[in-house]
Amino acid sequence: MSFDVDKTVKAIKDMRIRGALDIAIASADTLYGVVNSEARDTNELLSMLRDAGEKLKSARPTAISLPNSVNYIIYVAERNKDLALDEFREKLSAEIKNFINEQKNAIDKIAEIGSRLVDDNDRILTHCQSDTVINLLRRVNEEGKEIDVICTETRPRYQGRISARLLAKYKIPVTLIVDSAAFLAMKELNVDKVIVGADTIYANGDLINKIGTSQIALFAKELDIDFIVASESIKFSPESVIGSKVVIEERPAREVIRSHIEGVEVFNPAFDITHAEYIDMIITEFGVIPPQAVYSIVREKFGWKLR
Numbered sequence: 001m002s003f004d005v006d007k008t009v010k011a012i013k014d015m016r017i018r019g020a021l022d023i024a025i026a027s028a029d030t031l032y033g034v035v036n037s038e039a040r041d042t043n044e045l046l047s048m049l050r051d052a053g054e055k056l057k058s059a060r061p062t063a064i065s066l067p068n069s070v071n072y073i074i075y076v077a078e079r080n081k082d083l084a085l086d087e088f089r090e091k092l093s094a095e096i097k098n099f100i101n102e103q104k105n106a107i108d109k110i111a112e113i114g115s116r117l118v119d120d121n122d123r124i125l126t127h128c129q130s131d132t133v134i135n136l137l138r139r140v141n142e143e144g145k146e147i148d149v150i151c152t153e154t155r156p157r158y159q160g161r162i163s164a165r166l167l168a169k170y171k172i173p174v175t176l177i178v179d180s181a182a183f184l185a186m187k188e189l190n191v192d193k194v195i196v197g198a199d200t201i202y203a204n205g206d207l208i209n210k211i212g213t214s215q216i217a218l219f220a221k222e223l224d225i226d227f228i229v230a231s232e233s234i235k236f237s238p239e240s241v242i243g244s245k246v247v248i249e250e251r252p253a254r255e256v257i258r259s260h261i262e263g264v265e266v267f268n269p270a271f272d273i274t275h276a277e278y279i280d281m282i283i284t285e286f287g288v289i290p291p292q293a294v295y296s297i298v299r300e301k302f303g304w305k306l307r
C-alpha cells in the first residue's frame with residue numbers, strides 16, 4: 001500500500017495530478033486505500049494512516065485543500081480509534097466516501113450558483129486551469145447563454161492551454177492569449193468578468209492562486225471589471241485564523257528555461273497572493289459571499305480543527 005501512497009505523492013509533485021480540488025480528492029482516495037489495506041489492529045492502521053497523511057501533505061505546499069482533506073480524515077480516524085479493526089475500517093471508508101462526494105457536489109453547486117452571475121453575451125477572462133471554473137462555464141453554456149472566454153496561456157506550464165482545449169471541446173468560443181496581453185485584451189476586447197479558481201483562501205479573504213492572478217486582479221480594478229473567485233470551502237484555510245500562512249511553492253528553473261544560461265538566475269514561484277480588496281465576490285457551495293465573509297465560514301466549517 002505504501003507504494004500507492006508514494007505513487008500519489010509523485011504524481012502530485014510532478015503535476016500529473018493537479019488542481020487544488022483534484023489533489024485533495026486524490027489524497028482522500030489514497031487514504032481510502034490505506035484504510036482498506038492489511039493491518040494487525042486499529043492502532044497499526046491508525047499509524048499507517050498518519051504516516052501516509054504526512055507524506056501526502058508534503059507533496060505540494062500551497063493548496064490548503066490538500067492538508068485540509070488529509071487532516072479531516074485523520075481527525076475522524078482518531079475519534080474512532082477505540083473501534084475494533086473491522087468496524088474502524090467500515091466507519092472510515094464510509095466517511096471518506098462521504099467526504100469525496102461532498103467535494104464533487106460542491107463543484108456542481110458552485111456551477112449552479114455561479115451560472116446565475118454570468119449574463120448572455122458575457123466575455124469572460126480566466127487564468128490557468130481550474131476545474132471549478134471550467135465546470136461553471138460549461139454549465140452557463142449548457143443553459144444556452146452565449147459566452148466567449150479568453151484564456152491566458154499561464155506560463156511556465158501552460159495550463160491555460162488545457163483550459164482552452166476543454167472549452168473548445170465543450171463548443172465554447174475561446175481565445176488564447178500570452179500572459180502579458182492580459183491588460184490589453186481586458187481593455188480592448190471588452191472583457192466583462194474575470195473568473196478564477198483558488199488554491200487557498202485565508203480567513204481575511206486573501207486569495208492564493210496561480211502566479212499572475214494578482215496582476216490580473218489589479219487590471220480588473222483599474223478597468224472596473226468584476227473579479228470573481230470560484231472556490232469550494234475546502235480551499236479555505238483554518239490555520240490562517242491563528243496567523244499561519246501557506247508556503248508559496250517555488251518550482252524548478254527548467255520550467256522557465258530549457259537549459260541553464262550562464263550567469264542567469266531563475267525565480268519561478270508557482271502562486272501569488274491577491275488581496276481581498278481586489279476581489280468582488282467568491283462563489284462557494286454555500287452561496288456568493290464577499291471576501292470578508294470567509295472568516296465566518298472557516299469558523300463554522302473547520303470548528304473541529306480550531307477547537
Ligand code: RI2
Binds near residue numbers: 022196
Ligand atoms: P481547481 C491550480 O494550480 C490553479 O492555480 C487553479 O486556479 C487551482 O489549482 C484550482 O484548481 P496548479 O495545481 O481545484 O495548476 O479549481 O498549480 O481545479
